[in-house]
Amino acid sequence: MTGRIIICSLLFSLHAAGQEQEVIDSVRPQESAPTTFMGRLHQVQQYLDNKARSSVDPHYIEVPDKPWRVILRYKETAVDVNYDNSLVEPGSQNRVDFNMRFQPPASASIGFWVGYRGTGISYSYSLAKNAGRYFSFSSTGAKYGINFRLRRFNTDEVSASFKIIENGDVTKSLESSGHMPAPVWIRSAYLNAYYVFNGRRYSQAAAYNQSVIQRRSAGSFLAGATWYQSSFDNSDLANRLLLFYCNNEKRIKIHQANIGFGYGYNLVPLRGLVINAMVMPTLSVYNRVKVERYDSNYSLTEGTGEIDDYGEWNKQTHTWANGKTQKPLGLEKGTDWTDKYDLWGGDSETNYGRIQFNVDVRLGLAYNWKNFFIGAQAQFNRFSYKKGECKVVLIDGYARLALGVRL
Numbered sequence: 001m002t003g004r005i006i007i008c009s010l011l012f013s014l015h016a017a018g019q020e021q022e023v024i025d026s027v028r029p030q031e032s033a034p035t036t037f038m039g040r041l042h043q044v045q046q047y048l049d050n051k052a053r054s055s056v057d058p059h060y061i062e063v064p065d066k067p068w069r070v071i072l073r074y075k076e077t078a079v080d081v082n083y084d085n086s087l088v089e090p091g092s093q094n095r096v097d098f099n100m101r102f103q104p105p106a107s108a109s110i111g112f113w114v115g116y117r118g119t120g121i122s123y124s125y126s127l128a129k130n131a132g133r134y135f136s137f138s139s140t141g142a143k144y145g146i147n148f149r150l151r152r153f154n155t156d157e158v159s160a161s162f163k164i165i166e167n168g169d170v171t172k173s174l175e176s177s178g179h180m181p182a183p184v185w186i187r188s189a190y191l192n193a194y195y196v197f198n199g200r201r202y203s204q205a206a207a208y209n210q211s212v213i214q215r216r217s218a219g220s221f222l223a224g225a226t227w228y229q230s231s232f233d234n235s236d237l238a239n240r241l242l243l244f245y246c247n248n249e250k251r252i253k254i255h256q257a258n259i260g261f262g263y264g265y266n267l268v269p270l271r272g273l274v275i276n277a278m279v280m281p282t283l284s285v286y287n288r289v290k291v292e293r294y295d296s297n298y299s300l301t302e303g304t305g306e307i308d309d310y311g312e313w314n315k316q317t318h319t320w321a322n323g324k325t326q327k328p329l330g331l332e333k334g335t336d337w338t339d340k341y342d343l344w345g346g347d348s349e350t351n352y353g354r355i356q357f358n359v360d361v362r363l364g365l366a367y368n369w370k371n372f373f374i375g376a377q378a379q380f381n382r383f384s385y386k387k388g389e390c391k392v393v394l395i396d397g398y399a400r401l402a403l404g405v406r407l
Helices: 002-017 037-054 237-245
Strands: 068-088 095-102 107-116 119-126 133-140 144-166 169-196 218-233 249-270 273-296 343-352 357-369 372-387 390-406
Touching (some): 068 119, 068 169, 095 237, 169 237, 169 390, 237 343, 249 357, 249 390
Antiparallel strands (some): 107 119, 218 249, 249 273, 357 372
């Protein structure tokens, strides 16, 4: 029953795709237009087949006679987040350089894809626990490609390093790894579209979804545009000490639009085998960063005077006994101040950052024999954003294996 529902849904989408088609040459003038659903569907299939063949050079790209494909897929998705920040002591050369790295478990999934030519639907099941949620969609034609990914996960595993610098010299270096009191949340959404200039002889689809077969080696320049947004959320107050080293930054949100120009090449070393590599450097033409911070009762500054000048901290009024809201941490040297460190409320700041350089790298291969094919693909994306002393680099990539049959 499930299989019938899937096939019916796909047939319906193909029927809708042909609503605006012109009269097909193969239909003779004296014949009346088909009025049944199956007759109309056959007409749509003919239109899609003719369009697929007319869009490519048959000496370089073969459009298989059997249009249906069923593919079994196994996929591993990985994310790596690096967070760098520095605490600078005003009026001196003293600072603390701080780095955190988050690497959640790889998200493994297995699923299937069924479709007609370049149109299809897929379903996958996650095999890994605590790997977050991941959704993706892709569509590839002779001259275009669209990819969408949505990723949401949390992790309390972190590796960190500190460098304490006094008067310009490194006086202490520390490295550690373990679990934080509370997890941080990381979310990202990625939408990419590209145009293939030599779409008649070069096909991305030949290596990535096997809707066509590359017969001769060919390459093409590509133009692309990417929309990327992500958030780094460390707002849980259980991570108070971590928040201090992050300058009380509880949440960072980035919205970034990129445009790029790259090159892809399909190598065909033997019949049925294609190896693809694509590299597209991009520049961000829109880079919006919003930083949300907590207010706190301490600041990393040197001060003079006695500790008693400030008295006790009042959590209800958020003031020290002398009426001030922040106490220089320098006045707490030699004492345990962490149990008195308080966070509340806060504000936000939005900035439009400078141009950032990113890169989109893809690798793929496929082998076709008779009505069967296998494939392997990998994609790597690097995104970065910087605000003051804070810098975050997110690396998002996947590797996928596929085994399919044409019907």
